[in-house]
Amino acid sequence: MREGEKDPGLYDFRPYRDRTKLEWPGGKKVAVWVSPNLEFYEIDPPANPHRKSWPKPHPDIVGYGHRDYANRVAHWRMAEVMEKHGFKGSVSLSVALCQHHPDVVANANDLGWEFFSHGIYNTRYSYGMDEAQERAIIEDSIRTVRDATGQTIKGWLAPALTHTPRTLDLIAEYGMTYTCDLYHDDQPAPVRVKSGKLVSMPYSIEVNDHYGFFVYNMSPREYAETLMRQYDRLAAEAEARDGPGGTVMCIPLHSYLIAQPHRIGPFEDVLRHIAADGRAWITRSGDIADHFLSSGGYDAVAADAARYAKADA
Amino acid sequence: MSLDSAYLEYPKRHEGMDHGLYTPSPMPSRKPVAWPGGKPVAVTLLVNLEWFPITPEDKPFRAPGHMVTPYPDFRHYTAREYGTRVGFYRLLDAFAKAGVTATIAVNSAIAERYPSIIADILGAGHEIIAHATDMNATIASTLDEDAERAIITQARDTLAQVMGKAPRGWQSIARSQSFDTPRLLVEAGFDYMCDWVNDDLPWVATTDAGTITSVPFNHELSDRQMIAVQQHSMDSVAVQIEDALDWLKAEAAQYGAGRVLPFTLTPYITGLPYRMDAFEALLGRMASDEATWFASAGQLVDAWKPQAV
Numbered sequence: 001m002r003e004g005e006k007d008p009g010l011y012d013f014r015p016y017r018d019r020t021k022l023e024w025p026g027g028k029k030v031a032v033w034v035s036p037n038l039e040f041y042e043i044d045p046p047a048n049p050h051r052k053s054w055p056k057p058h059p060d061i062v063g064y065g066h067r068d069y070a071n072r073v074a075h076w077r078m079a080e081v082m083e084k085h086g087f088k089g090s091v092s093l094s095v096a097l098c099q100h101h102p103d104v105v106a107n108a109n110d111l112g113w114e115f116f117s118h119g120i121y122n123t124r125y126s127y128g129m130d131e132a133q134e135r136a137i138i139e140d141s142i143r144t145v146r147d148a149t150g151q152t153i154k155g156w157l158a159p160a161l162t163h164t165p166r167t168l169d170l171i172a173e174y175g176m177t178y179t180c181d182l183y184h185d186d187q188p189a190p191v192r193v194k195s196g197k198l199v200s201m202p203y204s205i206e207v208n209d210h211y212g213f214f215v216y217n218m219s220p221r222e223y224a225e226t227l228m229r230q231y232d233r234l235a236a237e238a239e240a241r242d243g244p245g246g247t248v249m250c251i252p253l254h255s256y257l258i259a260q261p262h263r264i265g266p267f268e269d270v271l272r273h274i275a276a277d278g279r280a281w282i283t284r285s286g287d288i289a290d291h292f293l294s295s296g297g298y299d300a301v302a303a304d305a306a307r308y309a310k311a312d313a
Numbered sequence: 314m315s316l317d318s319a320y321l322e323y324p325k326r327h328e329g330m331d332h333g334l335y336t337p338s339p340m341p342s343r344k345p346v347a348w349p350g351g352k353p354v355a356v357t358l359l360v361n362l363e364w365f366p367i368t369p370e371d372k373p374f375r376a377p378g379h380m381v382t383p384y385p386d387f388r389h390y391t392a393r394e395y396g397t398r399v400g401f402y403r404l405l406d407a408f409a410k411a412g413v414t415a416t417i418a419v420n421s422a423i424a425e426r427y428p429s430i431i432a433d434i435l436g437a438g439h440e441i442i443a444h445a446t447d448m449n450a451t452i453a454s455t456l457d458e459d460a461e462r463a464i465i466t467q468a469r470d471t472l473a474q475v476m477g478k479a480p481r482g483w484q485s486i487a488r489s490q491s492f493d494t495p496r497l498l499v500e501a502g503f504d505y506m507c508d509w510v511n512d513d514l515p516w517v518a519t520t521d522a523g524t525i526t527s528v529p530f531n532h533e534l535s536d537r538q539m540i541a542v543q544q545h546s547m548d549s550v551a552v553q554i555e556d557a558l559d560w561l562k563a564e565a566a567q568y569g570a571g572r573v574l575p576f577t578l579t580p581y582i583t584g585l586p587y588r589m590d591a592f593e594a595l596l597g598r599m600a601s602d603e604a605t606w607f608a609s610a611g612q613l614v615d616a617w618k619p620q621a622v
Binding site: 042043044046048049056057058059060061062064065066068069071072073075076077096099100101102103104120121124127128129130133136137213217219220221260261262263264265266 | 315316318319320321323325326327328329330331332337338339340341342373374453454455487488489490491492508509510511512513531532533534542543544545549552553554556557558559560561564572574
């Protein structure tokens with residue numbers, strides 16, 4: 001990125017019209033990926049000078065216990081409902097969960113879920129890291145997930161969405177193919193990095209369950225309705241004659257929120273709705289990135305963007 | 314300047330929790346529990362009965378629901394008192410009408426100031442647990458151990474004197490504990506605490522002084538969270554509680570295992586006239602559901618403990 005400049009220069013402008021149509025396997029319209037955060041929050045983490053880990057003096061047992069509810073109760077409930085309706089998870093993983101709760105990680109792996117890194121802990125922030133420190137985190141993530149699951153991570157979602165100016169260049173250098181940290185589009189797009197090809201994977205922060213429940217204060221049924229409208233709209237746009245072709249819908253989740261007993265029922269209605277619709281490519285983030293890179297999508301989007309760069313010049 | 318290299322050290326990165334209070338326990342690995350009468354869902358109603366001094370303390374932190382405006386904040390002081398004088402009696406009547414048992418977490422200042430309310434609660438068959446001394450008595454790790462112990466023992470002793478026996482359970486203000494709280498509660502003779510939100514079933518916490526049971530508390534399933542924070546209506550609360558009940562009934566049937574549905578109430582929130590009809594109707598539907606067992610915290614612990622050990 002262009003550090004210090006007003007526009008970080010991460011990607012090119014590409015308006016949501018006159019796009020080369022993207023196509024998904026089997027002629028499906030919306031690539032739907034469900035992204036559970038499997039996380040570990042430390043009860044007494046070291047302080048990062050740029051951000052407090054818990055609002056109250058440690059131990060913030062309500063905040064900590066709420067997250068721990070995920071690993072004791074809610075993950076299992078959420079995973080069962082997803083499996084019942086044919087949704088594999090694409091996991092943003094606090095990789096230290098591989099040490100703390102190997103059974104949760106093994107369960108997700110056995111279900112065929114994909115893992116990408118969400119840092120070591122969601123209580124350790126990237127702010128202030130030098131390059132060697134950030135490389136250590138990335139190398140730790142690759143090694144830890146490989147040792148625990150046999151998977152080689154392809155993607156990154158920064159821990160607690162904390163970045164440095166070099167994060168995207170580094171993950172591309174280490175061979176990752178996608179980032180979930182940029183929220184500028186409903187289709188995948190190239191990210192400008194120093195080496196390799198990095199895809200921005202659409203990850204809707206706005207329909208994240210945390211935003212639904214704690215930013216917009218939705219009731220569980222309002223949130224479920226929101227997801228269904230999001231899906232219906234993206235499917236309709238993908239089908240439109242003048243539309244952009246295949247769209248992407250991400251459902252980012254935290255089991256300690258979505259799998260509370262008062263929320264999981266309405267959420268199951270969402271999965272049922274999408275699965276029954278027939279227009280969804282129900283898939284994983286890495287599969288979307290692979291398809292986008294191998295089917296000419298990446299190059300087509302780059303060509304679209306170049307066309308506008310010329311028009312603007 | 315880059316981060317101190319200690320930030321990349323992880324001395325507690327190992328299997329299990331990063332503290333010694335309890336061990337992991339994934340729900341599918343648990344032995345199924347059964348509630349009395351074969352009821353699948355234990356509903357634990359918990360009321361916070363609180364006295365907010367008009368002189369709020371900010372150390373270690375100001376309690377949720379505390380004073381807002383510059384001194385003297387008559388608006389919030391009297392609105393909270395309305396909850397105790399009026400709203401709480403509406404709740405007691407609603408419990409009686411539905412024939413259900415609740416747990417009342419009481420600031421000991423309530424017992425000192427209004428002893429008749431303690432008699433009214435016990436006379437109606439509800440359980441009282443200790444809830445600090447008053448709403449200035451918040452606990453956090455920044456409080457020194459003696460000061461925290463004094464809050465716990467004063468709350469216990471004052472309630473014991475008015476109740477005629479010591480309360481068995483404890484709930485902290487804002488569910489906030491220090492690293493010492495569970496041990497201090499064991500030392501003060503408490504059997505269970507209702508602060509931890511990490512489970513749908515009770516579990517046992519281990520301290521240097523012995524063990525204490527954690528009674529499940531769900532801070533999302535509370536009127537303060539849903540109505541005061543999320544700004545939902547009581548009608549929406551009713552839908553959410555019933556959705557939770559439906560799900561837990563189905564889960565109990567699927568796994569042949571009892572579940573717990575905690576629901577926390579605040580007199581100055583639910584006890585308002587315009588919310589009571591919806592609340593009473595909800596309670597009536599839940600109480601007439603054959604799947605529910607309305608249990609106080611103590612009844613829940615007594616039913617759970619012999620099965621868990």
